[in-house]
Amino acid sequence: MSLFEQKVSELHERLHKKEISVTDLVNESYKRIGEVEGKVKAFLTLDEENARTQAKILDDQLVNGGNEGALFGMPIGVKDNIVTKNLRTTCASKILENFDPIYDATVVQKLQKAETVTIGKLNMDEFAMGSSNENSAYQATRNPWNTDYVPGGSSGGSAASVASGEVLFSLGSDTGGSIRQPAAYCGVVGLKPTYGRVSRYGLVAFASSLDQIGPVTRTVEDNAYLLEAISGVDPMDSTSANLDVPNFVNSLTGDVRGLKIAVPKEYLGEGVGEEARNSVLEALKVLEGLGAEWEEVSLPHSKYALAAYYLLSSSEASANLSRFDGVRFGHRTDNAETLIEMYKQTRAEGFGDEVKRRIMLGTFSLSSGYYDAYYKKAQKVRTLIKRDFEDVFEKYDLIVGPTTPTPAFKIGEKMDDPLTMYANDILTIPVNLAGVPGISVPCGFGANGLPLGLQMIGKHFDESTIYRAAHAFEQATDFHKQFPKL
Amino acid sequence: MSRISMEQVKHVAHLARLAITEEEAKQFQHQLDQMISFAEQLNELDTDQVNPTSHVLDMKNVMREDVAKPGLPVEEVVKNAPDSKEGYIRVPSIIE
Numbered sequence: 211m212s213l214f215e216q217k218v219s220e221l222h223e224r225l226h227k228k229e230i231s232v233t234d235l236v237n238e239s240y241k242r243i244g245e246v247e248g249k250v251k252a253f254l255t256l257d258e259e260n261a262r263t264q265a266k267i268l269d270d271q272l273v274n275g276g277n278e279g280a281l282f283g284m285p286i287g288v289k290d291n292i293v294t295k296n297l298r299t300t301c302a303s304k305i306l307e308n309f310d311p312i313y314d315a316t317v318v319q320k321l322q323k324a325e326t327v328t329i330g331k332l333n334m335d336e337f338a339m340g341s342s343n344e345n346s347a348y349q350a351t352r353n354p355w356n357t358d359y360v361p362g363g364s365s366g367g368s369a370a371s372v373a374s375g376e377v378l379f380s381l382g383s384d385t386g387g388s389i390r391q392p393a394a395y396c397g398v399v400g401l402k403p404t405y406g407r408v409s410r411y412g413l414v415a416f417a418s419s420l421d422q423i424g425p426v427t428r429t430v431e432d433n434a435y436l437l438e439a440i441s442g443v444d445p446m447d448s449t450s451a452n453l454d455v456p457n458f459v460n461s462l463t464g465d466v467r468g469l470k471i472a473v474p475k476e477y478l479g480e481g482v483g484e485e486a487r488n489s490v491l492e493a494l495k496v497l498e499g500l501g502a503e504w505e506e507v508s509l510p511h512s513k514y515a516l517a518a519y520y521l522l523s524s525s526e527a528s529a530n531l532s533r534f535d536g537v538r539f540g541h542r543t544d545n546a547e548t549l550i551e552m553y554k555q556t557r558a559e560g561f562g563d564e565v566k567r568r569i570m571l572g573t574f575s576l577s578s579g580y581y582d583a584y585y586k587k588a589q590k591v592r593t594l595i596k597r598d599f600e601d602v603f604e605k606y607d608l609i610v611g612p613t614t615p616t617p618a619f620k621i622g623e624k625m626d627d628p629l630t631m632y633a634n635d636i637l638t639i640p641v642n643l644a645g646v647p648g649i650s651v652p653c654g655f656g657a658n659g660l661p662l663g664l665q666m667i668g669k670h671f672d673e674s675t676i677y678r679a680a681h682a683f684e685q686a687t688d689f690h691k692q693f694p695k696l
Numbered sequence: 697m698s699r700i701s702m703e704q705v706k707h708v709a710h711l712a713r714l715a716i717t718e719e720e721a722k723q724f725q726h727q728l729d730q731m732i733s734f735a736e737q738l739n740e741l742d743t744d745q746v747n748p749t750s751h752v753l754d755m756k757n758v759m760r761e762d763v764a765k766p767g768l769p770v771e772e773v774v775k776n777a778p779d780s781k782e783g784y785i786r787v788p789s790i791i792e
């Protein structure tokens with residue numbers, strides 16, 4: 211049995227009893243990577259030498275220790291849009307092929323304080339734009355359950371590395387579903403925190419009003435531990451919320467009696483596959499059996515979320531990605547005489563198709579004469595979507611539905627049509643627009659043998675209720691005890 | 697017939713500082729038209745009385761003390777620049 215089939219709390223206890231060492235945990239990671247990485251292709255950069263040195267330091271500390279934190283010595287993977295000092299960070303883009311960050315993201319500093327060990331940097335869709343990892347400039351990560359299928363995206367490497375046992379857990383980022391969708395496709399637990407819960411300092415920005423960093427883990431309990439470690443206000447991110455960080459693990463009581471669950475009819479209707487719908491209805495039975503109550507509700511503006519999201523996120527991206535101009539960092543073209551040619555040619559050579567497409571759409575919708583009709587209109591629709599959630603949360607504690615309309619699709623299946631690809635995200639995008647937290651937990655398998663995810667959405671800054679319900683559901687089912695055979 | 701002209705596509709590419717070929721311009725013309733048609737479903741909604749949301753949390757200006765702190769070392773800052781000399785970043789001539 212792999213060490214990573216155990217939970218953080220179990221491994222923590224075994225470290226303290228000296229049954230295992232941090233070096234054992236790090237060895238387990240690189241051994242597994244050696245065995246399966248050729249098939250899974252989750253990593254862009256490995257940091258093996260540093261990880262082994264760090265493991266030795268921590269093992270020495272443990273000899274006289276006793277006060278280690280919950281995550282002490284745990285091997286973690288980090289999505290490659292989170293900057294790591296002196297460890298190459300590419301955003302899976304050619305434009306940052308040799309980028310060597312000069313500082314650590316706040317979440318990385320927090321991991322260091324928690325004394326985790328970074329194993330390497332994880333593949334993603336270029337600049338987090340995509341739902342399949344096929345938009346990486348380097349490699350297409352595979353779904354560990356069937357390597358002909360996509361792992362989802364954009365945090366595909368984060369989900370695939372955890373599902374295949376290469377790391378114990380990982381960090382991803384979620385702008386429109388980029389943690390929850392791959393977590394669903396790979397059969398692991400992924401949470402997008404409330405906007406502002408986790409500092410974005412050092413997260414290479416895609417859409418600043420939507421982006422959040424969050425944990426990808428095998429169990430809900432591990433997820434709660436990891437979120438607690440990375441949360442909190444940060445002077446370097448003025449949009450981080452000045453609130454105390456709850457003890458999320460304490461909320462895992464197993465008790466959901468009287469919990470009021472809302473099930474939006476739009477999340478079980480048109481565009482949602484039979485398998486996803488049935489798995490949610492089964493999950494609701496489980497929750498009902500545990501004493502929760504559920505009713506059907508409506509989020510009437512759901513169908514407009516996708517269009518609003520693509521206008522807003524692309525607009526923000528077109529502004530954020532203007533920093534990649536070949537001047538201070540990243541690729542610079544050899545084929546330009548003037549400064550403006552240098553900008554244009556550098557960006558043409560450095561960015562992939564999907565990134566260019568979104569920069570074009572964003573620039574268009576922010577341009578003079580179109581701003582009101584597209585960008586501002588989308589911002590107003592965002593208000594309506596946010597109100598939908600506020601209305602439901604006046605009466606209910608939690609919203610439940612599928613994470614994705616179907617299980618994972620085959621590699622290459624949706625690459626030709628951007629709009630079909632975008633439709634994967636219809637159930638996750640409204641959550642980012644409203645800024646509320648959402649989790650995906652495993653809730654079944656499709657006929658193709660690939661996992662399905664249950665999405666639970668909570669009130670602003672109420673990750674605790676999400677964790678309580680997700681944990682109770684997980685403990686009542688055995689989906690999290692199944693592992694892909696690679 | 698696309699509602700977006702080739703001239704518009706080229707203008708947007710210029711604003712975005714993106715060199716595009718004639719072939720790419722045609723492709724963007726088609727894809728932008730598709731995406732904009734899709735986005736126009738938002739016009740089904742009456743939003744005259746709705747305020748835009750640019751940020752979901754109820755936050756005003758976030759202030760901090762103005763305290764001088766050391767910045768990043770120059771050699772670190774220019775480390776990733778494609779072309780630098782003596783602590784400066786070099787670019788093609790900006791004045792004709």
